Amino acid sequence: MYLKIIKNDFKRKKVITSTVFVFITLAVLLGSSATNIIANLIQSMSAFNLAAEPADITQMHVGDYDQIAIDQFTEAHQEQIAMQETMELLTIDGVNIHFRDNNSFAGTVQDISFVVQNTEFDFILDLNNEKLNVKEGEIAVPIYFMEEYELTIGELITVVQGAYKKQFVIADYARDFEMNSSLSSSKRFVINPKDYGDMLQGKVGEREYLIQFKLRENADSKKLQTEYIDSGLPANGPIVTGDMFLIFNALSDATIAIIIILISILLIIIASLSIRLTFLATIDEDLREIGVMKAIGLSNKDIKKVYLNKYRVMSVVAGIIGYLLSFVVINLFTSNMRLYLSSDLSGSLKYLLSLVAPLFVYLMIVLYCKKILKQIDKISAIEALRSNIMVRGKNRKYRFPLLQNKFFNTNIYMGIRDVWNRFKLYRLLILIFAVCTFIIILPLNLYNTMNSPEFTTYMGIGKSDVRIDLRRTDTISEDFKKLQEELQNDPGVEKFSAYITSSFPVKNKEGTWDYLNIETGDFSVFPLNYLNGRAPEKAGEISLSYANASSDGLNKKVGDEVIVEVVGEEKSLKVTGIYQDITNGGKTAKAHSSLGLNEDAVLWYIVYLDLREGVDKVKKMDHYQNMFVGAQVNDIQDYKKQTLGNMMNQLNSIVLGGIVIAGMIIVLITALFMKMLLSKDQSQIAIMRSIGLTSKQIQQQYVAGTLMVLIVGIILGVLASEFLGEFLFSLAMTSMGAARIEFIQIIWQTWILCPLILIVIVGVTITLCCKATFKKDLSIVLRG
Incomplete structure (x- = not known):
């Protein structure tokens, strides 16, 4: 039955x-698609990790190193270290690597390194997650470069530096657990050991090293890092853990x-x-x-x-x-x-x-x-x-009599009056319209925020036009001074500021020593937005990233003291501010230039600059790129897009999908609501038609009332996406080092274009619903 x-x-x-x-x-x-993504992500990350066997600790190093001392350290910590391997990299400037019609990788923000396959762990894989085995004359290109430059199998890549010139055939794509993500600043190209030896003989590129450790189960990674540094072993570069590679991927x-x-x-x-x-x-x-x-x-x-x-x-x-x-x-x-x-x-x-x-x-x-x-x-x-059922109970008192209407068209007034008198019925529609608006505006705000120039402040850098990175070379100190002198005398440069990042020993909350990457310079030129406090302005001051200041880091707040060891001497620095930074695992710090440098552990030399109005940015960037061949000169917006590009592309798809889904929902909901309302109001509509009102006039009443409900829903949806959306996104980004993200709204999109599209959709839907209803025979309705 x-x-x-x-x-x-x-x-x-x-x-x-x-x-x-x-x-x-x-x-x-x-919902199933989302859980499907999570299941696939868990499974694929597990399979990728199993095949690649990434390092648990990777110490990047530039300069001389003593492998015997590293072996002795490994031997002394056998209870924690399962394997150790040192990978040698030849880092080559993008301008020296050519492809297709003499194009080069000069514009990339990534450090490009040529390597051979590891033998023990940290294997670089092909697209079937098998260990790459590259033949002589061939090269495996990182997936990032394959996508960014649309490189295909069989194309040629030419490396030219000095007297050395060699063509490589792209034979495969490299899936690299440690350097896959665009958030990682380096990429590894895999070549044959014979070709690598020829490069060494040709003195191509700069030698760098990845000193890698595979730990035993339950080993204390943090303690081992500290012991490694304290042992005076090679550490001229950042140190990265396996957890960070996992998060990036x-x-x-x-x-x-x-x-x-x-x-x-x-x-x-x-x-x-x-x-x-x-x-x-x-x-x-x-x-x-x-x-x-x-x-x-x-x-x-x-x-x-x-x-x-x-x-x-x-x-x-x-x-x-x-x-x-x-x-x-x-x-x-x-x-x-x-x-x-x-x-x-x-x-x-x-x-x-x-x-x-x-x-x-x-x-x-x-x-x-x-x-x-x-x-x-x-x-x-x-x-x-x-x-x-809708009218049982007490008789209702209808407000807003028609005689009191002095401002609106009669039909519009009657539509608005109907919403007020039957608000309990219409409030469901308001809520649904608000939710649909939220579905559209939240991804749009998120995309616009990440696409805006202001988003660089969440990457730990101030808003500027151009970023220049100097690579570690024997002449880097002289080049750094020369670059600043050149910028000082350049009439096209409005302002600039130079920064040096070094790794310093710092006392953690347990009272033992960790290492902290501290950037020194003048932070008033390109200021950050601080969660609390301000930038360091004088000697003895330091600001911490949110991740470093949190309970999982140094557990500090504004006004606390941080103990840093500088050239063997302990210095107490006062925390003046806490800022957000999603780069380098979110754990960075900034101090006044008077702190000095840790000459044995200088990591980066970076200069930010703004150009005067009317100056050709591309020509100016080319000028400094040619003057300092070992430098990376990037438009700061391009730097951000290359770093976050993968996520931005996926967000763009979500924005379009949200608009389509919300549009479908609004059409269906409006049609459903109007069918209910018109069915309920049949007798009332028949009476209005019998006393002379046209179908168009009655239709105007329903359009006016529903559009007013839509506008209220849009306002609530936009406000919810701004405040609730900011809270949810900030909550999701807290683990990456950004605890309070403020959405950037493009007013004409949020308050003009989207509402107009929704108004047109709802208006058309109501019109079609009304026409279908008003075709009914009036006499049949009145008899019913």
């Missing part, structure tokens, strides 16, 4: 049922999964609200049937079961369809994962984990239906046979 009732109900209310069905399917589809896909989960939750909310709208329309239409069922003795439980079974069936069918479709749609979101982590995503974990979404949606829908179906208990059989 129940199945027959449900089947007849589906036939009778095809539009309403189909609308709710689509929402539930979309919620399951996106997973960050982009994990961020997308979180955003999709959020949209899926919002869709569940919309589906629930749609069911409420449907229920209100259904109860209003079926009021007499409910009265008859009660009159013949059916219990409230049996009557509610009729409606509940309908949504149970709908949730199960929509859940199955959404679950199956997610395995088709997922390909839109996992292309980045397939390229950078694993080409094979055929594991079974995703099938099990993806079931969470349909089960969760089913549970939420059923619980919500049970809650709203309690209204049936309040309806008596006599009341149901006599009256309308």
